[in-house]
Amino acid sequence: MDYLRRLEENFTHFPGIGPRQARRFVYYLLSRSNSSIRELVDLIYSVKNASRECHKCHRFFIVNTNIKSNDNCGICMDASRDPSTLMVLARDSDLESVEKSGAYKGLYFVLGGIVPIMDKEPDKRIRLKSLLDRISDTVEIKEVILSLNTTPDGENTEDIVKHSLLLLQEKRDIKISILGRGLSKGAELEYADQDTIKNALLNRH
Numbered sequence: 001m002d003y004l005r006r007l008e009e010n011f012t013h014f015p016g017i018g019p020r021q022a023r024r025f026v027y028y029l030l031s032r033s034n035s036s037i038r039e040l041v042d043l044i045y046s047v048k049n050a051s052r053e054c055h056k057c058h059r060f061f062i063v064n065t066n067i068k069s070n071d072n073c074g075i076c077m078d079a080s081r082d083p084s085t086l087m088v089l090a091r092d093s094d095l096e097s098v099e100k101s102g103a104y105k106g107l108y109f110v111l112g113g114i115v116p117i118m119d120k121e122p123d124k125r126i127r128l129k130s131l132l133d134r135i136s137d138t139v140e141i142k143e144v145i146l147s148l149n150t151t152p153d154g155e156n157t158e159d160i161v162k163h164s165l166l167l168l169q170e171k172r173d174i175k176i177s178i179l180g181r182g183l184s185k186g187a188e189l190e191y192a193d194q195d196t197i198k199n200a201l202l203n204r205h
């Protein structure tokens with residue numbers, strides 16, 4: 001495969017990008033100057049090298065060079081956040097949307113993906129065991145809010161996580177909530193506006 005096709009192939013691995021868009025990216029890059037390409041490549045490297053995955057919530061965050069320990073992100077280390085609620089989301093981009101809404105002050109857990117319907121190995125798609133460990137190890141957690149897209153795959157993921165949490169509920173008193181009806185069918189959290197997220201949180205059930 002030549003360079004051009006290889007680059008195009010790489011872009012098709014990006015979330016939501018098909019072959020046609022991948023080709024447009026390649027031709028866009030070809031139209032740029034050498035210096036702007038260099039700047040872009042350097043920037044990607046810099047962001048990658050400066051970031052880390054949080055040990056607690058698994059979101060990516062930019063390392064704070066002023067502090068010694070960078071195992072946990074700023075949200076997990078923020079003492080003003082409510083440790084009794086844990087919101088479970090599919091991806092970092094969903095977390096960003098909820099944070100922007102300003103409606104939620106608890107902690108998070110990023111599953112790292114979703115489980116497509118009929119998939120036989122959910123443990124390979126999402127951090128299910130890690131989530132159960134986190135809840136088991138943290139007695140402060142009183143409520144788990146499942147905030148997944150209302151798409152068929154999102155709902156399938158919700159069912160799988162909920163099923164595992166119900167087993168945990170037999171041992172401990174934990175409330176399991178689903179993000180409210182404010183989110184319409186087929187909605188993706190990442191693209192939901194701030195008011196929608198606020199309402200969805202208020203109407204969680």
Ligand SMILES: [Zn+2]
Pocket residue numbers: 054055056057058059072073074075076077
């Ligand atoms: Zn964190």
